[in-house]
Amino acid sequence: MRHIPEPGDSIPMDKAAWTLGDRIGQGGFGLVFRARRADGATGAVKLIEKAPGADRELLLGRTLAGSPYVVPVLDAGETEDHWALAMPLADTSLDERVARQGGRPLPLADALAVLRDIAAALADLDGRVVHRDLKPANILLLNGSWRLADFGISRYAQASTDPNTRKHSLTPPYASPEQWRGEHATGAADIYATGVIAFELLTGSRPFPGPQPPDYRRQHLSDPLPPLPDEVPAELAALVKESLFKPAGARPTADDLRARLDRIDRARSSKRA
Incomplete structure (x- = not known):
């Protein structure tokens, strides 16, 4: 027992x-x-x-x-x-940070800070590990930066998928189309989940609301992305949209995601100066 x-x-x-x-x-x-x-x-x-x-x-x-x-x-x-x-004990999770907003978007500066840290993490993992379960509950604030946690269904990037990698375990609101189809998930699946998180931070709600697994599957596989608010900078809105492209090969790479977020943040900072 x-x-x-x-x-x-x-x-x-x-x-x-x-x-x-x-x-x-x-x-x-x-x-x-x-x-x-x-x-x-x-x-x-x-x-x-x-x-x-x-x-x-x-x-x-x-x-x-x-x-x-x-x-x-x-x-x-x-x-x-x-x-x-x-x-170590984290200061908070992104899930808790989002909950404190009560359905309102995060301030743009805060959202960009989160997304830049996630992008830096994915660029660092690229070619080594595919997380496969990125979501706000698995992103923790520690020593002033947002870090990835919970690698329970992750796998080495070059590893073939076997039954023990739990590839069919997924979190419906954040799972990529290829995960819903039971296909081999690459780093592009983590980019897709980041796109879902970005949409949630910038709007206060997820792009595909479910509520049941069959609904999530249909929405992620075939439903169009709802528009982002006009307040979201055009370059950032375009990046979120590209991250949520249905075909995995059409999404930005982790390095591209990081570079473009850095450029968006620098442009925003220069306008304030």
């Missing part, structure tokens, strides 16, 4: 044991708890139930160690039933 993690449990890891506090979230295929290390340091511990392919996030976390665009893994270990990752 599997043990269900609960506050007070001690989780052995490579460097030191961590004691679980209150549960603060559920991401991908794991539970996230506040936690305290044996030396008194605090952080978050994610526990991932052991199953075929479940150790991918642990392996990818070690692969991406040191990246300034990814929430770092401080320690790793396992129990009889779970893989364990210890991470």
